[in-house]
Amino acid sequence: MTGSTRDTGPDTGALRGLTGMKDDVPVRRRRRRGWCGAAAAAMLLPALLSPPGACLPAVMAALSLVVALSVWPVGRVSLARAAAGTAVLSLAADTVSFGKAGLALLWLPFEAVALLVLLERVVRHVPGSRVGLVGGLTGAAAVLLPLRFTLHAPQTGIKESVFLAALAFVPAAGATGVGLYLRSLDRRRAHAVALARREQRLEVARDLHDFVAHEVTGIVLEAQAAQLDGDGGPGEHRALLHRIEQAGLRALDSMDRTVATLREADGRTWEEPPPTRLHGLADLPELIGRFADITAAEVTLSLEDEVAGALSREAEDTAYRVVLEALTNVRRHAPRAGRVEVCAARSADGAVELSVADDAGPGASTGALPRALREQGGRPGGGTGLAGLAERVGAVGGALEAGPYAEGWRVSCRLPVAAVR
Template structure:
């Protein structure tokens, strides 16, 4: 059976001193009171103490405290047998404490308990004037009605304040939950973009080696080269996972990211300077080694765009090349392009000429382009994927607007490279 641990709020020395002083102030006059009036002192002291202490406490929750204070107060209304006039010394303090406790109950007690606890606490506050008016000779019926009616107003105010604070707390919890959800989705996207790319390459390398080995036998040199590529891909996948796990460990329990405070990035970020290495690594893999792979990119484009834009462009190329490995291993020409369009936007695309794509060999997947589409939309851009215009093959193209490019002198020095 799973046990839910209760988080105990620490009590400061100042709070303890204030609570103790208030209780002593409530109880001190009891030494001159008849024994029948002690119940009023106890009720007032208990309400004041419970209204000042932070909750929950060890083995006691705010719901239990509110219910206990309300029960003792209602009991005191029934059994008080002391002098009537002495009640005026404690009723204002007890009324104030019950109203504060009512507001705290409405704000902080769980939904499954708040109705009955708030009802009991509010009833104790509203009926508190009866402890004074019902002991008049003759009984002050009119005074009782007026006193209870007047007590309803501050009780309603306490409930309203508690509901308002409860709504603010619920909004905060929803914001924290949404932040955690967004962070989990970001981490899942990182794992998909980087780890899945390497794992897909490793899987296709092994499958190709198995087919070739069954056909002509395993060549020792090719086998060593394959193992070296698999080792490098595995290390890169582990490195990406280390970055993701490290970002998760930097996250506080309240959903805040410590990396914002120390200036570090919550997740690994890439830019356009990493594109040549990515394309070269893709071209050297066993499944696409025979393809004519080219990278077209403006020489002065890398490093001139916002980091988020360059990271998004890198992720598109990574996802598109992963799909080429998976679905178009027979492509003879693959072109990766990252160019500026009229100095107002930047375009990144990956095209291949494979006429007969390979059917997927596993179930699931298909979320990479969806996540990229959401990322492009968030940045004000567009993403499209489909058959290439004017010939066979497939094209993935993304366009992002740019507002500031530093150190750029026209963006027209374009380089083509075969990798």
């Protein structure tokens, strides 16, 4: 094999595709930090414009500055600590008398809004073990904020304080509801991403099993046959080596397509399916021809004209993989088979029926692949091929069956009208 170079370094694009990393995350964080900084600067402005000796605006400005810094995106643990500290400081300020409110009343909406934003972020992002305590403190600070003025004002009483606290409870409850809703959306999105990652890994595993394992099985059997047939001439050995080379190239091509799929996953949303090469029933003659070249069995293909173009692309790819897996199993488990029949036809109700049958019974011809092949390091099946095929066939509305048939084994697949165009 010549003219081929392969990368050995880490494929960062493929890793980002599997982990869901996005290159624009730091950009979004810098934007949020810019907004937080601008909000903090705006909150300090009333304190700077207050007359000398007005300590209450300065205290409220400091509290609001702490709130603004608390929503800085620094992680869930830091958010919980900063929010708890801010809430305790705000509640403590409610119990201290600073004299007349004056211009501080103009500052009240800023701190109230900042506390509501902080409450929403706490409910949304703080882990479940801390969200109750930290959310309760932050919510209490937002609800009791009006008491900072009513508790120490002689003209107000308990009724006015309760009324203002009840009014403040409404936006606090709204912020809590928004946080809970966004938290549930985040949880559903994380679950959807996890399912998409799992599906992509399963798709890669299916491709590796369906194509790479098929070619590697052929290479192993060819090598075992060469060990048994020590009297073959140079021409036969060259043909054998050529078939091994071609099988290896096809296996490498399958792995290259898999790596390309992972690379192309970068930048796609998880709702988009990963691009894969789809085979079809038109590729069956070439597959059957390759199989016939390396087996002593008589291989026949019966492909009715009505089947061509009848299935969707996904269903045709599934049918191709059924034949591929069935032939791979014949190689592994039925080397004594004297005849292999592949048939694809339309049934009376319009469905497509596909079957692969062999006659590897006690009376089958041994041919060039005797029982000794299984005794020379033969590998047992992994047990995932037929199970994966059943899932794939079921996904397009079909059904897969496998079991003894006459003197051999048969794998059959039925793709109903629902899977037909």
